[in-house]
Amino acid sequence: xxxxxxxxxxxxxxxxPFHNGHLRMAIEVREGLPLPRVHLVPxxxxxxxxxxxxxxxxxxxxxxEAAVAGVEGLSVLDLELRREGPSYSLLTxxxxxxxxxxxxxxxxxxxxxxxxxPAWHRWEELLAAxxxxxxxxxxxxxxSAFPAGVRIEKEGDGCYSLPGRTYRLPGGRRLLCxxxxxxxxxxxxxxxxxxxxxxIRGLVPPEVERHIAAHALYRAEEGG
Ligand code: ATP
Numbered sequence: 161x162x163x164x165x166x167x168x169x170x171x172x173x174x175x176x177p178f179h180n181g182h183l184r185m186a187i188e189v190r191e192g193l194p195l196p197r198v199h200l201v202p203x204x205x206x207x208x209x210x211x212x213x214x215x216x217x218x219x220x221x222x223x224x225e226a227a228v229a230g231v232e233g234l235s236v237l238d239l240e241l242r243r244e245g246p247s248y249s250l251l252t253x254x255x256x257x258x259x260x261x262x263x264x265x266x267x268x269x270x271x272x273x274x275x276x277x278p279a280w281h282r283w284e285e286l287l288a289a290x291x292x293x294x295x296x297x298x299x300x301x302x303x304s305a306f307p308a309g310v311r312i313e314k315e316g317d318g319c320y321s322l323p324g325r326t327y328r329l330p331g332g333r334r335l336l337c338x339x340x341x342x343x344x345x346x347x348x349x350x351x352x353x354x355x356x357x358x359x360i361r362g363l364v365p366p367e368v369e370r371h372i373a374a375h376a377l378y379r380a381e382e383g384g
Pocket of ligand 1: 172173174175176181182185269270271272273295296342344345347348349
């Protein structure tokens with residue numbers, strides 16, 4: 161989609177568990193840009209996280225799916241769950257591009273995660289394979305997440321119909337930094353609350369809260 165409208169939007173994550181920060185961001189971007197659809201892509205084996213997920217891939221997928229059932233324009237893809245080995249984003253993007261010739265991919269990523277991108281598998285190829293949209297995280301304004309040594313040039317103000325800024329990545333792909341609300345919710349904070357017996361009402365969709373309770377997830381101490 162060099163130059164064109166965004167194509168297929170992917171929002172990858174561990175989703176351990178999927179929470180209202182993820183949900184609101186997907187909705188804000190879909191309605192604001194606007195996009196016909198945002199696909200959530202739960203990672204089976206996140207290669208760049210310091211530790212492996214707490215809940216199984218099947219539980220994490222089920223929670224994301226239950227959370228977006230009935231939410232217009234949001235759906236969950238299981239392609240990383242069907243693949244063997246580490247869930248490299250480059251493989252996912254390439255799989256989507258191969259299945260949809262002529263269509264570009266827009267990859268939604270939190271600013272904290274983008275900051276770590278030079279540690280990702282074949283990251284330079286990934287930056288050249290699709291467009292990116294940075295989601296603000298507390299303490300990490302989008303522009304502060306630009307990895308050092310990567311030439312990122314400002315292209316203009318605005319991100320399609322959202323206020324913000326657009327940049328060019330090396331290789332010519334776009335990097336969108338829309339002005340979106342910063343939501344201070346993380347999966348880690350939810351896991352910790354569950355472990356301590358605290359309520360997570362309002363932080364996760366009701367379906368996720370029910371799934372966590374029904375399967376007694378996140379009650380044990382975390383390793384790492
Ligand atoms: P953890 O606390 O376990 O590290 P997380 O809450 O960051 O997890 P992930 O599943 O790792 O959740 O997130 C998937 C993607 O969504 C990442 O790119 C992350 O930066 C982004 N993200 C997570 N929570 C938010 C939020 N509240 N606002 C914006 N982006 C978010």
